Amino acid sequence: MKINEAKLKITELTEKLNQWNLEYYEDDNPSVDDVEYDLALKELKSLETQFPELISSESPTQKVGGFIASKFEKYEHSQPMLSLGNAFNKEDLIEFDQQILKVTNSDKHNYFAELKIDGLSISLIYKNKKLFKAVTRGDGLVGEDVTANVKMIKEIPHEIETDEEIVEVRGEIYLSKDEFAKINQKRLAANEPIFANPRNAAAGTLRQLDSRVVKERNLKAFLYFYMNRESDSIKTHEESLELIKRLGLPTNNEGKLCQSIEEVWNYIEKYTQIRNDLPYEIDGIVIKINNFELYEKIGYTSKTPKWAIAFKFPAEIKSTKLIDIFPTIGRTGRVTYNAQLEPVQIAGTTVRAATLHNADFIISRDIRIGSMVKIKKAGDIIPEVISSINDNEFEKLAIWKPATNCPDCESFLEKTPGEVDQYCINNNCPKKIIKSLEHFVSRDAMNIEGLSIKILEKLYGEKIINDVADIFKIEKFEKQIVELENFGEKSFKNLITAIQKSKNNSSERLLFGLGIRHVGKKTAKVLIKNYKSIVNLMKIDFQELSQxxxxGVVVAQSLVDWFLVEENKKLIEKIKNLGVNLDYKNEAESVSELFLNQIFVITGTLSKSRNHFRDLLENNGAKVTESISKNANYLLAGEDGGSKLAKAKNLGVKIISEKDLINMMEEK
Ligand SMILES: NC(=O)c1ccc[n+]([C@@H]2O[C@H](COP(=O)([O-])OP(=O)(O)OC[C@H]3O[C@@H](n4cnc5c(N)ncnc54)[C@H](O)[C@@H]3O)[C@@H](O)[C@H]2O)c1
Ligand SMILES: [Zn+2]
Structure with missing residues (x-):
């Protein structure tokens, strides 16, 4: 691979991983499973090994991937709370062992193998015997102070018996499988999104402000890291676990001292077999050097200790019978096919349904109703059918055919040549409308609490809400709605307050909420940051936008098309007249208009990542485009500017260095 190609790939992977980190750590709501995440991270790592000059200190390979929510007080860790390196097979473990051997020059090291609990890490600080602070990992250096919530966890003592003034112990907060299933059942019944795995559920529980909910949900804890090892003259991890136990803190009893990597492997094999019988979820095995003396000698990276590694279990695959295939319609009208399955146990949960994605997926794998199929489930994300099993019965079964009509409004389903998905293109399809309304009020869009899909269905049925704009008019229907839903005046008032508040959102939320094809949350933000208002976006030119x-062209085309439709223009007008903000506001970032309407292009290697400069420019009003044209005002050029540099010279575009940029900003 050439360096330019690698650069592109690295940018692409970095952005993808950053987005997934955000969903996982900030929202406790991942959109991909861990296997997919781990693969992307591995690919990025291997590219960075090939091209070390491309490693940025901001890369997801170099940083602990957490966030600090502003609703909590920040707390700086006494020592960083790190992540762990990963091993996916025996070879990885042997390599880990070899590395350690190289550094220690002695094969007298032994390992402590223990379960990798699928929870979130916590640091407990006791001061004068009393629980003083409980802090999440956050970004590794600074965490969130969640003391009030942790005090609700029965298993964690508020006081310990010790002579030390300060004792810090770290470990994992988790939910039992039973408790996890209960929470998700409740959420399903209340039409709330379910948690993807116990870790996200535990994190979602602990990282919220209402301590009563924490109490209700029965969180538990295992502590495994004692920070005062020197003062207590503890020499090994094994001894430290004993001590933690003596302090009255919960520890996990399944850990084992292993004399060699071979023995570690046996331990892994054993727990791969019996993990489903454990009352809590584990996602791997953590292997740690037992002797503390070796810790400093072996050392750390910025993200992980080198004296420990996490073995990750592969995704689980099981077979079961495919009872039926049925299509469902999403808000864009896209058809997703789902499998109804004979119930099967995978990774400790009962699976009855799985996704089959689209018709092409089913046809290309020749998956047939009534056949035995293989199901994959990873990280407790929606299970997926991967193939049919070609047994004796298989040939007798009918070849599957895609649906021709929408299951809800019965209109003919369409497929764009070259695309895999089928769509219901009826704009009055009730399912599409209700799903669009649900999307419009969702957390990442307008964030209006109190309008569940059930309520939306009713209000749509009663013709109170016919399109997203009508949401801003429901105050008029108070009497009808309060009766309809047994809403109670108070909930109605709360709902109206939430709706009023949403009118002041920065408009990327509205843009995302409109559900325009290819305009996701991040794209909406980029668009609004660049164009400052939805009104400006309506006037844009395809060429400029796509740059x-x-x-890119796909998004640009989709937007231009959307704004060409008369009905959509009217909808925006209607929303605007109801007092909804259409402009960009972001108080969190310092925004200036220094470069308003100036077009910048970035090339070459700069002192910080391109994203950094892009944000900087965009926050100062500039537009940043991918390739150079005569419309560009500036080319910000780092080292190795390449072809863009030559082109800029040709077109007479002003070329500036990083230093020039800083000067321009300071002169202001
Ligand atoms: N699906 C997604 O979108 C997504 C996004 C981000 C991260 N992830 C997943 O999270 C992983 C990265 O998360 P991470 O940085 O927290 O690393 P990690 O979960 O792989 O390992 C580190 C963590 O393991 C925990 N742990 C559990 N038992 C432990 C024990 N006995 N000893 C020591 N630590 C123990 C600790 O909390 C520690 O912080 C990725 O590998 C990926 O699988 C997934
Ligand atoms: Zn339809």
Whole structure:
């Protein structure tokens, strides 16, 4: 691979991983499973090994991937809370062992193998015997102070018996499988999104402000890291676990001292077999050097200790019978096919349904109703059918055919040549409308609490809400709604307050909420940051738009098309007249208009990542485009500017260095 190609790939992977980190750590709501995440991270790592000059200190390979929510007080860790390196097979473990051997020059090291609990890490600090602080990992250096919530966890003592003034112990907060299933059942019944795995559920529980909910949900804890090892003259991990136990803190009893990597492997094999019988979820095995003396000698990276590694279990695959295939319609009208399955146990949960994605997926794998199929489930994300099993019965079964009509409104389903998905293109399809309304009020869009899909269905049925704009008019229907839903005046008032508040959102939320094809949360933000208002976006030119970083022709075309439709223009007008903000506001970032309407292009290697400069420019009003044209005002050029540099010279575009940029900003 050439360096330019690698650069592109690295940018692409970095952005993908950053987005997934955000969903996982900030929202406790991942959109991909861990296997997919781990693969992307592995690919990035291997590219960075080939091209070390491309490693940025901001890379997801170099940083602990957490966030600090502003609703909590920040707390700086006494020592960083790190992540763990990963091993996916025996070879990885042997390599880990070899590395350690190289550094220690002695094969007298032994390992402590223990379960990798699928929870979130916590640091407990006791001061004068009393629980003083409980802090999440956050970004590794600074965490969130969740003391009030942790005090609700029965298993964690508020006081310990010790002579030390300060004792810090770290470990994992988790939910039992039973408790996890209960929470998700409740959420399903209340039409709330379910948690993807116990870790996200535990994190979602602990990282919220209402301590009563924490109490209700029965969180538990295992502590495994004692920070005062020197003062207590503890020499090994094994001894430290004993001590933690003596302090009255919960520890896990399944750990084992292993004399060699071979023995570690046996331990892994054993727990691969019996993990489903454990009352809590584990996602791997953690292997640690037992002797503390070796810790400093072996050392750390910025992200992980080198004296420990996490073995990750592969995704689980099981077979079962495919009872039926049925299509469902999403808000864009896209058809997703789902499998109804004979119930099967995978990774400790009962699976009855799985996704089959689209018709092409089913046809290309020749998956047939009534056949035995293989199901994959990873990280407790929606299970997926991977193939049919070609047994004796298989040939007798009918070849599957895709649906021709929408299961809800019965209109003919369409497919664009070259695309895999089928769509219901009826704009009045009730399912599409209700799903669009649900999307419009969702957390990442307008964030209006109190309008569940059930309520939306009713209000749509009663013709109170016919399109997203009508949401801003429901105040008029108070009497009808309060009766309809047994809403109670108070909930109605709360709902109206939430709706009023949403009118002041920065408009990327509205843009995302409109559900325009290919305009996701991030794209909406980029667009609004660049164009400052939905009104400006309506007037844009395809050429210019497609040049904006991260936008590209597909998004640009989709937007231009959307705004060409008379009905959509009217909808925006209607929303605007109801007092909804259409402009960009972001108080969190310092925004200036220094470069308003100036077009920048970035090339070459700069002192920080391109994203950094892009944000900087965009926050100062500039537009940043991917390739150079005569419309560009500036080319910000780092080292190795390449072809863009030559082109800029040709077109007479002003070329500036990083230093020039800083000067321009300071002169202001
Ligand atoms: N699906 C997604 O979108 C997504 C996004 C981000 C991260 N992830 C997943 O999270 C992983 C990265 O998360 P991470 O940085 O927290 O690393 P990690 O979960 O792989 O390992 C580190 C963590 O393991 C925990 N742990 C559990 N038992 C332990 C024990 N006995 N000893 C020591 N630590 C123990 C600790 O909390 C520690 O912080 C990725 O590998 C990926 O699988 C997934
Ligand atoms: Zn339809």
């Amino acid at each position: 904006i970083y991260d936008i």
